Amino acid sequence: MPEPDRLYAIGDIHGQLDLLRGVHDLIAADRQQTGDWTAPVVHLGDLVDRGPDSAGVIDFLLAGPAKGGPWVTIKGNHDYMFSLFMCDPPRHDPSLRSDLSWLHPRLGGMTTLASYGIADTEARTPDDLHREATARVPASHLAFLRELELTFSGAGAFCVHAGVRPGVALDAQEPSDLMWIRREFHDHTESFGPLIVHGHTPVDQAVHYGNRLNLDTGAAYGGPLTVAVIESGKVALLTPDGRRALPADPRSTPD
Incomplete structure (x- = not known):
């Protein structure tokens, strides 16, 4: 399929369902203005953890495409x-420090388990939490997470969720x-070809580094x-x- 001329991109969600609904309302309003109901909506990953x-x-996110929505969801490290x-x-993600686990308070896995109705997470062993999570987390959610894309191109x-390594195709x-x-990605100031649209590292407001x-x-x-919304590399919030x-603004301080 040809790449789209327009796409919408949404930053890291982290369990904030009300905020997610709100930005989809903004997209719907923009679609009304443009008349374009086919431009994909790209969620940049980190769907889970920390938020409620x-x-x-x-x-x-499962319901959107099922209703015909042109949605794309990218896999973040938290997912x-x-x-x-x-x-x-x-299993432990080899990219995560060995002294941390997904259940560590810094990472927010406990809040994700709580959203599935798993109580008293801080007082229980990882094995106990895993047993209950296996019973409570729907298979459809796990299949969705495991099948997420890593990249999407268009406009x-x-x-991508975090970024790309300079010098690698x-x-x-x-x-x-x-x-x-x-x-390594943040410090790179030369062009990657297309504009790299990413999340992963929080900033106070969206920044376009060029x-x-x-x-x-x-x-x-x-x-x-x-x-x-991104159209031929041009960006508007x-x-x-x-x-x-x-x-x-290529002079922006790297995040």
Whole structure:
């Protein structure tokens, strides 16, 4: 299929179902203005953890395409860690520090389990939590997480969760980099070809660095959830008052 000329991209969600519904309302309003109901909506990953309703977020994302919505969902490192915990036996992401686990308070896995009705998470053993999670997390949710895409291209953009490794062709990137990379990617100031649209590293507001666009505005920590529309590499943020152009500023301090 030809790449789309327009796409919408949504930053890291982290269990914030109400915010997710709100940005989809903004997309619907923009579609009314453009008359374009076919432009894909790309969710940049980290659907789960830290926020209050990870289970509800996955239900919402499952329902959209089932109703005909042109939605794409990319796998974030938190989504991957959740799916690894649900393996039998649970697995540890090799890209995560060995002294941490998905259940560590810093990562937010406990809040994801709580959204499935699993109580007293902090007082229970990992094995006990895994047994109950196996009974409570729907198979459809696990299949959805495991089948998520790692990238999506269109409208002059290359969408990914964390970023890409400089010097490596976009079609030869390692999955661990696509879900986890930070510094090497952030410090690179030359063009990658298409605009890299990503999340993973929170910023106070969306930043267009010229070669990349960071849309993670910290919904996991009480910040907003940001949605942008991208057309032939040009970027505008969607707001309740309509579109707000976001020009490139290569002088922006790396995140």
